[in-house]
Amino acid sequence: MTAADLNAAAWRFERAPAKVNLGLRVTGKRSDGYHLLDSLVVFASIGDVVALRPSDAKESRLCVRGPFANALSGDPTDNLVLQAAEAFRKAFGGPAVDIILWKHLPVAAGIGGGSADAAAVLRLLQHGAQISEVALMDLALSLGADMPMCLANAPARIGGIGEELTFLAGIPSVHAVLCNPGVPCSTPAVFKARTGDFSARADMLEGPLDNTHLAAVTKAFGNDLTAPAIHCAPAISECLQALERTDGARAHAISGSGATCFALFGTKIAARKAAKTLANAHPDWWVRQARLKGSAKAA
Numbered sequence: 001m002t003a004a005d006l007n008a009a010a011w012r013f014e015r016a017p018a019k020v021n022l023g024l025r026v027t028g029k030r031s032d033g034y035h036l037l038d039s040l041v042v043f044a045s046i047g048d049v050v051a052l053r054p055s056d057a058k059e060s061r062l063c064v065r066g067p068f069a070n071a072l073s074g075d076p077t078d079n080l081v082l083q084a085a086e087a088f089r090k091a092f093g094g095p096a097v098d099i100i101l102w103k104h105l106p107v108a109a110g111i112g113g114g115s116a117d118a119a120a121v122l123r124l125l126q127h128g129a130q131i132s133e134v135a136l137m138d139l140a141l142s143l144g145a146d147m148p149m150c151l152a153n154a155p156a157r158i159g160g161i162g163e164e165l166t167f168l169a170g171i172p173s174v175h176a177v178l179c180n181p182g183v184p185c186s187t188p189a190v191f192k193a194r195t196g197d198f199s200a201r202a203d204m205l206e207g208p209l210d211n212t213h214l215a216a217v218t219k220a221f222g223n224d225l226t227a228p229a230i231h232c233a234p235a236i237s238e239c240l241q242a243l244e245r246t247d248g249a250r251a252h253a254i255s256g257s258g259a260t261c262f263a264l265f266g267t268k269i270a271a272r273k274a275a276k277t278l279a280n281a282h283p284d285w286w287v288r289q290a291r292l293k294g295s296a297k298a299a
Contacts, residue, residue, distance in 0.1 A: 010053065011100075012127070016120040017047035018105055018178065019112030019150055020292055021256045022214070023221020025199040026191075030161070034145065035191055038201040039158040040221055041149050042171065044178065045291040048113060050081070050120040051100040060085040060096045066103040071184075084118035084143055088125045091139055097125070106286050108184035110229075110256030115146035122151055137163075155295050157204075170209040173294040175271040178255075178262050179243060179278055180286040181235035185259040193228035215250035215264050222253070229258035236261065242282065246274040264292075 021039050028036035048066070055061065062082045064072055072079060085097050099121065105113040119140065126136055140147035145162035155171040158164065202221045207213040230236045236259050243252040243263040248270035252263040265271040268291075275289040 011051045012053065012124055013049060013051050014120040014124045015047055016050055016113075016116035016150075017043040017045070017153060017293070018260075018290070019116060019146065019256070020044055020176070020178070020262055021110070021223065021253075022218045022292075023202060023253070024223045024225060024256065025202055025221070026194060026224045027201060028198050034161040036160060036198075037158055037162065038199070040155075040168075040202075040204075040217065041158050042155045042292045042294070043153055044111075044176070045293060046104070046178070046288055048104050048117050048120075049102040050117055050124065051102075052085075052097050052121060052124045054095045055098045057096045057098070060089070060099065062099045062101065064101045064103055066101070068103040068105065068107055069101075071107040072103065080114045080118040080143065081121055084121045085125065087139060087143060088122060091135075092125075092129065092131055094125070094129075106180045106182075106184075106260065108186060109180050109260040110185060110187075110254060110258045111178070111260045112146050112150050112256070115144055115150040118143060119147055119150035119153070123153075155293075167295075169295050171294040172209055172211055172214060174211045174214055174292045175265045175268045176262050176290050176292050177243065177246070177265070177271050177275045177278065178260055178286075178288045178290055179239050180260040181233070181239045181282075182284050182286060183233045183235050183259050185229055185233045185236070185257055187257040189232050190225050190228045190257040193231045194225065195228075199224055211264070211266055212250070218251040218253060218264060225257050226254055229254055233259045235259065239285070242278055243274075246277060248274065260286075 024039040027038050140151045141163045155168045157166040239261045248265050249263040254261045271289050279287040
């Protein structure tokens with residue numbers, strides 16, 4: 001590919017959906033300090049957007065736009081998106097790339113924004129290349145524990161530090177409201193604040209694979225990081241209480257290490273009404289209605 005070809009190359013786009021932990025348990029800790037998890041993860045219909053094209057520059061370049069662009073570090077080399085592009089290039093070759101990231105998700109929010117963005121870059125770079133899924137997953141894990149699940153972008157049971165993925169068939173799509181009280185929540189700080197014993201793996205409730213059952217699973221699974229997240233960011237408690245009070249909420253919890261919380265609803269109308277009520281009552285919060293996407297074979 002010549003320099004002229006590179007300059008004329010078309011932009012390709014990829015969505016970076018928000019990750020939602022319907023449940024999360026901390027089951028142990030490795031000798032290297034990484035915590036072992038048991039989590040049920042789905043992905044939302046909302047998220048960031050990444051665009052990419054080959055470049056004739058010596059190094060990959062990143063431009064960040066969107067409502068949360070200013071929340072990211074001013075040093076683009078500190079961004080996981082750029083690190084993913086350069087790691088892919090080092091591992092598998094290829095030209096440098098120009099990247100545009102439209103940042104619609106809040107930062108340090110427990111919904112995998114940075115990991116989802118970087119995973120979107122890896123999917124774009126893999127397109128048309130002869131690279132095995134195993135090799136790409138190994139590269140993803142080297143960039144962060146959330147990366148394999150975000151790269152897969154499908155409902156899954158998560159184990160280990162995030163590298164063990166069991167894909168789940170029949171998970172239904174469900175309407176939800178995502179709510180962030182406008183405060184960042186450091187994942188390392190939340191894990192440091194966690195006290196007490198480790199949990200056993202969750203016992204997935206048997207039952208019909210519908211929205212009611214998914215809400216019951218969410219309640220039974222729980223999130224072991226709720227208390228430490230509230231300790232680090234007390235506004236999470238108000239957010240959870242507000243979601244619990246909304247009409248039609250079937251289950252509510254924080255996602256990951258927070259500060260984003262969510263509630264599940266039986267219908268799109270109920271979720272839309274709840275989102276409007278929350279946004280009106282708390283105009284300084286980030287509130288979004290979303291569909292949590294189920295398995296491809298789910299009804």
